[in-house]
Amino acid sequence: MNIKILGSGCANCTKLYTLTEAVIAELGITSELEKITDIPGIMAYGVMSTPALVINEKVKACGRLPGKAEIKQYILEET
């Protein structure tokens, strides 16, 4: 699995990264977790508001900070 956090370094982007990291650890799955901080990289997903959560190249949430339960659900959807 490949998970990406899109965001140019705002506070919420960092929070989303930490939350997702924790969920991955809780679920005990193996996944790549990447930070995409450059504008062209973020916009390549059609996203204009950050932070955004991308799992296996699908935009799951953008412009908001999803909670842990929600992130867990998105990850399970893709496994």
Next chain:
Amino acid sequence: MALLWEVWQWLNGELLQMKWLFNLVKLLVESVWGLPISEGVGGSIHFFIYDSLKIFLLLGVLIYGISYLQSYFPPERTKKILGKFQGVTGNLMGALLGTVTPFCSCSSIPLFIGFTEAGLPLGVTFSFLISSPLVDLAAFLVLLSVFGFKIAFAYVVVGIILAVGGGWLINRLRLEKYVEEYVWQMKIPASNLPELSRRARLAYAWGQVREIVGRVWLYILVGVGIGAVIHNWIPRELIERVIGVNNPWAVILATLVGIPMYADIFGTIPVAEALFAKGVGVGTVLALMMAVTALSLPALILLRKVIKPQLLGVFMGVVAGGIIFIGYLFNALAVVFK
């Protein structure tokens, strides 16, 4: 009708202006601490406690409701809606959607690129960028509480007019060549965003309350503090001489002082409230509020990454000029707002 009017008066007084809170704080300051609020110290303390509590209460409730509504208008959807309109209607829609699309200056770069890449006219994007920080549903309701219906309504209308007019002018000036080249070369796939559940919307709204209050509480306290000082310590004559209605430079002065200040609209309201109470013209007060919120240094620095200095200069000139014009217009029409 008379009954309806009375109900409205009561709702306005108790819910929006929070007379109950005014009286409660008055009781605290006068009976518990023994400081009459008609005097300097008691009056300042009363203004500070009452005004900050009122703004925080209103802000919390309003942002919750408004963010829920805003979750239906993410910028990705706004972009699609705006693509359907031409000419001045496009500017008007840009300005109106600017008021409901959640937006912070940190996302102005992707937003600018996204709008431009989608083929929206430059002027429509600027209508959006002008109205977005300036006219805000929460700001409207707080203004309603502090200044009453006429001024709140006037603020929204002139804010929209400024956004539409400014965007229209930027369109007419054909300034596309002053957009950084790389913006035109970006290729962005159509976004396919998942529809939100009700629960996610409510969680989003609550997150917004925490984030916005976390971001603006200091501005509000500083703003209310300055307001309390103006309200009770600075002589009316001095304020009238510097920015009163008889000083022809008042509006320009208020605008120039306001532009470099970086504060939230909610921090500006208590200062404006105190100045207004001291006899400063309504146009001058509006100009100050608009200058503080519409142009701010961090937002301009971010915009500079997507547009060249010439266009940035035109943008600043158009907005500052518009604010000054609106200020003088409202001072001239001040009789309406008595």
